[in-house]
Amino acid sequence: MSRKIRVLVANGSPKGEYSLSLQHTLYMLGQEAEVEWRIAHIGEALSPMEYDRAWLEGAIAAIRWCDAIVWTTPVYTMLVPWQVIRFLDLIAEAGESRIFAGKYATSMMTCFHYYDHLAEEWLRGTSKDLGMCFIEGRTADNTDMLKPEVRASTRFFMHEFLEACRRSAPVERKSAPLSCLPIPDFRPSRADGDAPAPKSSQRRTVLVTDEYRQDGNLSRMIDVFIAAYPNSVEVVDINEFPYEAGCQGCLRCELVGECDRKDGFQQFYMDLVNTCDVLVFGMNLEGRYLKPIWKLFLDRSFANGHRTSMMGKHTAYLVSGRLRELPNVRQFLEGKDQVGRENSMGIISDEAEDSLHLEALLQELAGRLARATEARYQKSVGFLGLGGMKIFRDLIYSMRGVVRDDHRFYRERGLYDFPQRNTANELFNLAMGAAFTLKPVRLQAFQRMPAMYIQKHKAIVDSGRE
Numbered sequence: 504m505s506r507k508i509r510v511l512v513a514n515g516s517p518k519g520e521y522s523l524s525l526q527h528t529l530y531m532l533g534q535e536a537e538v539e540w541r542i543a544h545i546g547e548a549l550s551p552m553e554y555d556r557a558w559l560e561g562a563i564a565a566i567r568w569c570d571a572i573v574w575t576t577p578v579y580t581m582l583v584p585w586q587v588i589r590f591l592d593l594i595a596e597a598g599e600s601r602i603f604a605g606k607y608a609t610s611m612m613t614c615f616h617y618y619d620h621l622a623e624e625w626l627r628g629t630s631k632d633l634g635m636c637f638i639e640g641r642t643a644d645n646t647d648m649l650k651p652e653v654r655a656s657t658r659f660f661m662h663e664f665l666e667a668c669r670r671s672a673p674v675e676r677k678s679a680p681l682s683c684l685p686i687p688d689f690r691p692s693r694a695d696g697d698a699p700a701p702k703s704s705q706r707r708t709v710l711v712t713d714e715y716r717q718d719g720n721l722s723r724m725i726d727v728f729i730a731a732y733p734n735s736v737e738v739v740d741i742n743e744f745p746y747e748a749g750c751q752g753c754l755r756c757e758l759v760g761e762c763d764r765k766d767g768f769q770q771f772y773m774d775l776v777n778t779c780d781v782l783v784f785g786m787n788l789e790g791r792y793l794k795p796i797w798k799l800f801l802d803r804s805f806a807n808g809h810r811t812s813m814m815g816k817h818t819a820y821l822v823s824g825r826l827r828e829l830p831n832v833r834q835f836l837e838g839k840d841q842v843g844r845e846n847s848m849g850i851i852s853d854e855a856e857d858s859l860h861l862e863a864l865l866q867e868l869a870g871r872l873a874r875a876t877e878a879r880y881q882k883s884v885g886f887l888g889l890g891g892m893k894i895f896r897d898l899i900y901s902m903r904g905v906v907r908d909d910h911r912f913y914r915e916r917g918l919y920d921f922p923q924r925n926t927a928n929e930l931f932n933l934a935m936g937a938a939f940t941l942k943p944v945r946l947q948a949f950q951r952m953p954a955m956y957i958q959k960h961k962a963i964v965d966s967g968r969e
């Protein structure tokens with residue numbers, strides 16, 4: 504008989520026992536004989552701002568006890584829930600981060616596959632940083648587990664994982680460790696003698712930040728940006744909001760329209776995004792993500808459902824930290840920007856080699872942002888935005904009887920762009936489908952295709968019209 508593997512199911516879902524993700528992990532473990540497990544309900548225990556310290560000690564003891572951890576978690580706002588990040592932070596604060604070293608880890612996530620790859624990459628990179636051997640996990644939507652063939656694959660996956668733990672199988676590293684090199688100190692030139700230029704208040708601009716008027720690069724970046732920007736800027740420090748707790752994933756916001764938390768965040772957030780023309784973000788990086796307070800803030804903004812409130816407006820990002828080492832954070836910002844049609848005019852980090860250059864970049868960004876807002880410039884959208892939007896579109900449409908506010912928002916803005924709704928295109932394909940059964944027609948199409956494909960575009964170019 505082989506040795507029983509001790510597994511800790513680290514449940515990141517704030518829904519605790521009611522977690523869909525948990526059902527997946529429990530199913531897989533329940534199919535194995537030589538395994539024992541414990542569950543740490545991280546998401547549930549760490550939702551309130553005041554948490555139970557005895558619970559944390561118990562969780563730390565469970566990590567010491569186990570051979571392997573299965574990060575069992577939903578995807579929240581393109582990552583794991585805030586509570587999971589908080590869990591690792593609390594362990595680090597307790598000086599206990601070393602307890603993870605040498606253990607095996609994998610992930611079982613449920614979601615709608617909206618940027619789930621960023622969540623898995625974060626779990627993988629963070630587990631590796633803690634000295635763990637991370638083996639590729641699984642993601643599932645809410646119907647996958649109901650299919651016998653999917654269950655067969657999940658059983659194979661868990662068996663392989665446990666065998667890898669038993670054999671101490673070697674595991675490759677996917678991302679480089681984070682360098683601990685300090686960021687250059689940003690010292691902008693001072694123009695004390697100059698009177699500040701008068702500001703216009705025509706475009707309501709809000710700068711949301713996790714650091715303001717402190718002795719950090721981000722505070723100085725904000726000052727330079729504000730000085731160069733022609734409109735007045737209202738600064739909101741997200742640390743100052745009196746959060747009652749993290750998002751608990753209860754979906755009261757979707758079903759009833761109001762957040763179950765009573766701290767007023769939903770109103771605060773909606774007032775912010777609905778009334779501003781321009782939103783600027785000032786963000787510090789930490790670990791493999793932003794400062795954890797951002798995750799609390801972003802998860803709670805789910806109270807606005809899938810309604811992309813910044814659509815058509817304009818944004819910009821000032822980031823302090825080693826962004827070049829964290830392409831996934833950049834992709835998160837770009838993905839959020841593209842799906843939400845937020846028209847980000849740039850992401851500037853303080854990695855610039857000299858202060859003069861960074862100052863020039865910030866001034867340039869401030870000018871570009873103001874000009875783009877006036878011109879109502881709309882950026883083009885690529886794979887990150889189109890792909891993400893199609894996932895949202897299909898999700899909202901399939902749940903339209905339940906998520907009524909989202910449905911109305913999508914319908915009113917023409918976001919239901921299903922190809923089958925285009926009657927002209929349907930007729931075209933019907934006619935072509937019939938004609939293309941004949942080879943001579945296909946040959947003729949082949950010869951005429953290059954000219955026909957650009958016919959209308961060329962007419963615009965040749966006419967010189969606006």
Ligand SMILES: Cc1cc2nc3c(=O)[nH]c(=O)nc-3n(C[C@H](O)[C@H](O)[C@H](O)COP(=O)(O)O)c2cc1C
Binds near residue numbers: 517619
């Ligand atoms: C606040 C919040 C944010 C979410 N963000 C995402 C997301 O970015 N991508 C995604 O695919 N699903 C997202 N979802 C959907 C959940 O991942 C999905 O419902 C999951 O199955 C819930 O698992 P659980 O029951 O284990 O908590 C989100 C749900 C909530 C409540």
